[in-house]
Amino acid sequence: MVFESLVEKVVSRIQEELDTTFEVEASGRHIHLSQEALDHLFGPGYQLTKAKDLSQPGQYACEERLTLVGPRGSFQNVVILGPVRSASQVEVSATDCLTLGVKAPIRESGDINGSPGFVLVNGTRSLSVDQGLIVAKRHVHMTPEDAAKAGVSNHEIVQVQVYGERPLIFDDVVIRVSPQFATYMHIDYDEANAAGFKKGMRGRILKKN
Ligand SMILES: [Zn+2]
Incomplete structure (x- = not known):
């Protein structure tokens, strides 16, 4: 029973991770x-x-x-x-x-x-x-659904923690919300190199207030 509840905890933790993080892409x-x-x-x-x-x-x-x-x-x-x-x-x-x-x-x-x-x-x-x-300007494209889940709105400025080889927190990241978007963060190659970017790197919003 103890083991089962541990597995459940791990599974729900993984699901939570997927729900609250997004893929980061580096734009050349x-x-x-x-x-x-x-x-x-x-x-x-x-x-x-x-x-x-x-x-x-x-x-x-x-x-x-x-x-x-x-x-x-x-x-x-x-x-x-x-x-x-x-x-x-x-x-x-x-x-x-x-x-x-x-x-x-x-x-x-x-x-x-x-x-x-x-x-x-x-x-x-x-x-x-x-x-x-x-x-x-570094930005996160978000669907209205994902923005609501994250509690952020269009043009809001947030911090994003990224999980690359050189983990870092980007400040001054602008949120862009549209039903036309898919939820991805975009950074340039300078920023990607600073974070030790590899394809599939993920990020998470840290609210500033
Ligand atoms: Zn973009």
Whole structure:
């Protein structure tokens, strides 16, 4: 009987762990394009070619790659994520900024007002965009159900403990809630390296108050 109750305890503990933690994904540098930018770089009416679905429903990595050019350095083969958006945007890490020679602000995706511009190159075609270079603010995408379970709301700032090889607590993590989302945390490669990231790493929200 004692053994049975111990097993039950362990099982309910494991279930609780799964309920309250989520997978953390590391995002490399990537490009979002408007249809206008796509037309300019690939030709009028060009359609992106899906290479791989991402964890967020409807989002995908494309076959097409571009060169991202900064004042000091550049990156080749930067992946484009689809579908097209209303405004072009490039997300890089703080380390990438040093290579490019430009200082990008830490922003939520889509919040690009006043951010630096960038240059994209596809073979002989190039496009200069006057704003949209950002370092993505670390965030947790959540379904409304998971947000309710965790007791957090859209745009709330929390801490997240991650269980990598170098466990750490990220502060200043923004919660983003939408029925369009699947529940995953997104960090960049600088943050992933700091945490000893491996695929499948999980995180847990620590409420600040
Ligand atoms: Zn994300």
